[in-house]
Amino acid sequence: MSAHIRSREEIAARVKALESMLIDKGIMTTQAIDRMVEIYENEVGPQLGARVVAKAWADPEFKARLLHDASEACAELGISGLQGEDMVVVEDTPEVHNVIVCTLCSCYPWPVLGLPPNWYKDPQYRAAITREPRKVLSEAFSYDLPTDVEVRVWDSSSEMRYWVLPQRPAGTEGWSEEQLYELVTRDSMIGVGTTKSAEDVA
Numbered sequence: 001m002s003a004h005i006r007s008r009e010e011i012a013a014r015v016k017a018l019e020s021m022l023i024d025k026g027i028m029t030t031q032a033i034d035r036m037v038e039i040y041e042n043e044v045g046p047q048l049g050a051r052v053v054a055k056a057w058a059d060p061e062f063k064a065r066l067l068h069d070a071s072e073a074c075a076e077l078g079i080s081g082l083q084g085e086d087m088v089v090v091e092d093t094p095e096v097h098n099v100i101v102c103t104l105c106s107c108y109p110w111p112v113l114g115l116p117p118n119w120y121k122d123p124q125y126r127a128a129i130t131r132e133p134r135k136v137l138s139e140a141f142s143y144d145l146p147t148d149v150e151v152r153v154w155d156s157s158s159e160m161r162y163w164v165l166p167q168r169p170a171g172t173e174g175w176s177e178e179q180l181y182e183l184v185t186r187d188s189m190i191g192v193g194t195t196k197s198a199e200d201v202a
């Protein structure tokens with residue numbers, strides 16, 4: 001890989017040019033590209049994050065390492081790469097609920113969550129979630145938090161990419177890591193949604 005550091009705009013321009021070329025030459029269709037983005041947005045990335053969360057739920061020592069240095073703990077599982085050098089995991093508890101955002105642009109922990117969804121990059125989400133997190137969670141994500149739970153919003157940057165360790169769902173005592181994995185959702189690692197419940201996957 002090139003050692004040159006490129007600006008976001010330059011990378012975006014190159015990707016756009018490459019995309020047009022692939023379409024012009026008939027190598028790929030717009031639909032195929034959209035599908036690829038969708039895969040990275042919803043499938044490939046978040047599945048890796050879900051692995052990490054399931055392991056943290058099942059293994060307290062791993063969880064401690066994850067909260068101490070997320071990038072290093074993920075590297076233990078072979079998960080690392082671009083935009084994942086400085087990841088910080090924040091833990092949900094019965095008292096505190098965490099949400100992530102990048103108010104400046106769209107910083108996001110790619111190796112564990114994949115590409116950020118479009119709404120994450122939307123200026124409206126970026127502005128409103130810091131001002132009125134409860135309202136945004138309720139109105140945009142139909143996620144109503146109990147009033148006695150404190151909401152903390154974490155503003156990511158290129159130096160610090162936050163993501164959330166959601167609470168382990170109730171009724172999952174004795175579940176294997178494999179079973180726990182099925183409960184993790186992308187939105188729960190962003191903080192805008194819940195995990196699945198034990199009944200959901202039973």
Ligand code: FE
Pocket residue numbers: 102103104105106107108156157158
């Ligand atoms: Fe950013």
